[in-house]
Amino acid sequence: MNWRALPRRAFPYLIAAAGGFLLSYAAVFLFAFPAQVLPDDGILPNVVGKTFEDASAILTKAGFPAQQGESRYTKSTPSNIVLQEDPPAGSRQKRGTNVVLALSAGQKTAEVPVTTNMSQQQARIAIENTGLTMGNVSEQLADQPRGLVIATNPPAGTKIELPGSVDVVLSKGPATVQMPDLFGRSAGEARSMIEQLGLRIAGMSRDTSSLQPENSVIRQIPAAGQTISAGGPVSLTVSHFPPPPSIKIDTGISAPPPSSPPLPPSRFPLPASR
Template sequence: MTLRGSARRSIPYLVAIMSGFLFAYLIVAFFIFPAHLVTSDTKVPNVVGQTFENASAQLQKLGFKPQKGELRFTAGSASGQVLGQNPLPDAVMPSGTKVVLDLSQGQRTTSVPQLVGLSRQAAELALQNAGLESGDVTQRESPSPRGQVLSSSPAGGEKTPLPSEVAFVVSGGPAQLAIPDVTGQTYASAAQLLMQVGFRVAPAVPDTLTSGAPEGTVTGQDPAGNEPAPPGVTVRLRVATAPREQ
């Protein structure tokens, strides 16, 4: 038997032995190091709407790496709520893939400017500069100048969502009262009545021209009786006076 013939006959045995070693290695490697032999691709879950903490826990449990993405103000979404994700839900990705989560910063807010004491036009401009809109504007009688802002809702300094409206109340000026008709009364009683109502009374104006009026009685007034006027208006009274002797 030649050396070459002996080598040829041993080749099948060598192949069988090598195959056995390879098969045994694969079995051992499969059970000891399965991660190197079996792919671990997994569907990315849908975590939109969850808090960042809950979404992170779910992703990490599946082998993904959560990461914060864009932060933006969103009406109707609580701060920290997931608004979007990348990769998208149901995408099949390998373990260790980063999943970027866009988060809500909640509703954007601003402070209401101080409007009390401003004119209506100035108040509307202040709201516009703050990114707010003018809401209902009501009028109320007040000693303050007509058109001046008396109050706002929400009040100045309070936080309010953007965008939103701010309602405010403006002064309609003092209330109008009917001036009492005091003709025929004495100056003293007429003056007392007018001041009780809220009007001022000027010194008496002598009236020597009205005949038949008892001396000391009111013969006329300005403004006239029953005319509307705001409180504080001065009423001038003409009082019958005997003519001076020549």
Template sequence: MRQEIFRTARARRGLWAVALVVGAAVAGYLASLIMYPAPLVRRDTKVGLVVGLPVAEAEKELTAQGFRVKVADTREADPALPPGHVVWQEPPASLELPEGSVVALTLSGGPAPVTVPDVLQFDLAVARQVIAAAGLSVGAIDSVPASADRGVVVSTRPAEGTPRAPGARVDLVVSRGPAEVRVPDLAGMTEQLARQRIEIVGLSVGLVQTRAPGRARPGTILEQRPAPGVLLP
């Protein structure tokens, strides 16, 4: 009987010892929660949606939520978002992350540039259509004398292949036909000198006939057709 009582008392003392240890552990844990809550309790926060926001505003919002922000060095072309706005975020919005997690942002570089198309030797009306189809617009139109037919595009500003922002203007230069040339006066010149003079102004020598010089020096020009001063294309 005495032995049984001794065993019961010893068992009770063991239970009290365990209870004291557990109580001390719980008390210590609760005290640590009160004094040092951050290291022991890590709260997950829902990532906010910052796509479409300017980068400064996006960084401010994510930092306020307790996240760190990393902005990608490269930009992504986007026809809708202006440069410097967030076009992509990783992790995406609504995902819950521990405070201090990194949210990576990719920024818009604006619309992709458009290449000026080749419209040389195109009629002006066709050139307008090609430029509009490329996403650009026609700016100033100038005309210059040229060997090309009237109304044909002979150059563009900027030149073909140049990257431009969508909707940018492209100036056109069209031909107004060959320039008119005034026929020089060749009377009294030698045939060789007359040929040189004609070639200088952009004309060519036609039929050459000879006749008695009369009072003129042999080998010099007596008459010409067309007459001096006539305008030729």
């Protein structure tokens, strides 16, 4: 083996290895410290349409720190996507300039509130306070008192896009109702209780022979304690005092006759007395 010729043969390999090492070092340095090897200014890359994380990485590599700006609700762009950059893309800026990125907040949503056991008006206020509107209102038989909310569609806690509406289901009351005792209650109070139970007034008659207070219930059909189907009829009888008869009192004193009108003056003068 010719030992003297060995260094000459290895020399090209040493040159190639050294060149490769220098290129690798330069590439790593350029990637890790781009702002120190690039010129002082540069063209801002376009990052609109990218996620904030991807946009931040692209800008940082180009020597421009990224800063999160305002969030805007938009129906057409998913959340966390860059909508706008400031300064604008394509402009020449000094490296190190902060680039503010406006992001999409996605479609604005609202959470359906809890309205169970609220009245229809209370539920409407609670729903509208979230930015939603009340949709269809329906009724179904339930154990809850008539007129109270028993369910919503979508259910409470669901997030829905704005604008949106919430359908409400109200209770019609139970399938069967036990008749309450209405005796002695005013007609208005009895009517309110009957309607609250999901029943209806079939008729209301008056009894002038009762000694109960005026306009108070003295009879009911069905009787108190009986079971009646929801929506069933209820008849009531209430007390009523007829107006007292007018009494003409004879005092025995007759009215004086009308006075006679004065006589007109005579056209013939009376003879003078002697």
